[in-house]
Amino acid sequence: MNTNSVQAASAGAISSEIHKARFVAVLLGVVMLFMAGFSQSASFHNAAHDTRHTLAFPCH
Incomplete structure (x- = not known):
């Protein structure tokens, strides 16, 4: 019984870390x-010139 509760807590912690990593990656990309x-x-x-034009980001 204790093994199952430890695994569930571990899965929740991993999910939380994945969400943090995604947030940081998106924030870094936007910056x-x-x-x-x-x-x-x-x-x-x-x-960044070609990428700007590809994304329709004004540069001139």
Whole structure:
């Protein structure tokens, strides 16, 4: 009986960690998108130029 409760708690903890990892990944992606999208640096602009046009993100 104790084994089952430990496994259930472990599965819940793993699910929680997966949600945290997804949130961090999405947040990082959004931050990177806006850093490249609104940066005035030519190097960022050139690195992200084709992606901007692919996503219909204005750059000029």
